[in-house]
Amino acid sequence: MAKVPVQFTLNGSENAEFIESGTTLLNALRDKIGDTSPKGGCHQGTCGACSVIIDGELKLSCLTLAETCNGADIKTTAGLAEGGVLHPLQRAFLDAFATQCGFCTPGMIMAAKVLLDRTPNPSREDVVDALSGNICRCTGYEPIIQAVLVAARANSRTAA
């Protein structure tokens, strides 16, 4: 299989790789670049564990071919912490016991980040809607919803 060049920004750093044509972004991130924060759950677009942010929009990396991301700005949960300090969403997930096995967490956090970037003070309904494409099999959804609401409040305090 012919290899094709792919170049994109990942969490602020330029990346250039040769990949096999037809490789999903999920496999390119995990196997070529070594960012294992997006998880491969269902590979069917159902679970949301592979969610990443591409050019500001939440997308599923398991259904996105890497070569369609040339020139894109991609963000994953691995790029959220700054200088060892966790992002407010990560902090809130820990504090609210919103992670158990942790498999769904990076996808949940990406979905929540897009929400808070656009809607800094979301309602509970907004949070439920934003997380509706992400499945958790451990904690149940209540601590996750609470964590996002707590992070939103922390954000608005910082902004004030």
Added chain:
Amino acid sequence: MSLALQTFSSVKDANTALQAPGTRYLGGGTLVVRAANEGDVSTSSLVRVTDSGFSQIAVAGGKVRLGASVTMAAIASHPELAALTPAARAIGGPAIRNMATVGGNLFAPAPYGDFAVALLALDATVVTEDGETPIEAFLAGRDTSRAIVTAVGFALPKTESFRFLKVSRVKPKGVSVLSIAALLQLAADGTVVSARIALGCMADRPIRAAAAEKALLGCKLTPREIAPALAAAGEGIAPITDPIASAWYRAEVLPVHLGRLLSN
């Protein structure tokens, strides 16, 4: 997975490449990449077009033209397409709506393809390089269609005349038990002057409820007057059976949900 992606700037070149065996068109990836991930080896090559017109929404003179690559999220957030927001938001979760396209939805097998149900009720036309095809004819022939869909067009409905309902077991995001779209024109006294009703999950692709449409003409939308239409809703249906619901169940609940949609 062994897939080769070919990217073209023109539809003509992409159409030529699409004629090769084992080749499918790549829209948002929610159908074809999903199939490949599931182990479908019948596709070895994907074709896509980067023409910016594919992503454009044009609303003018009461007419809407949606490029084939327009996403469900783009429709749901468009200020002039409020009538279509419920149908666009019925598709998947936020990430899927950022990826799933109008063109792809035309090919989505039941229980998917809820937006195509809306387009069928709206009597949309499907645009390819070969010209324009009424959506009903397009859906009937979609299995053998080899021309790339470039856009769909339809008359913009008034919000009050277009109704859409998706029934799913999980909310807010769940796979369809069924979906119904209805374009109703009412006279000043509330009598139905014209009705076009489309059903999802009542066959392997969206179909019209022709008998119910006919039975609604001249009726007011009261429980007593719509009863004959509800009784006729099941004519010609062949619902799917899947892990969400059996064909029997879908057929049983169709009149109930159609009644709710019409009574609202």
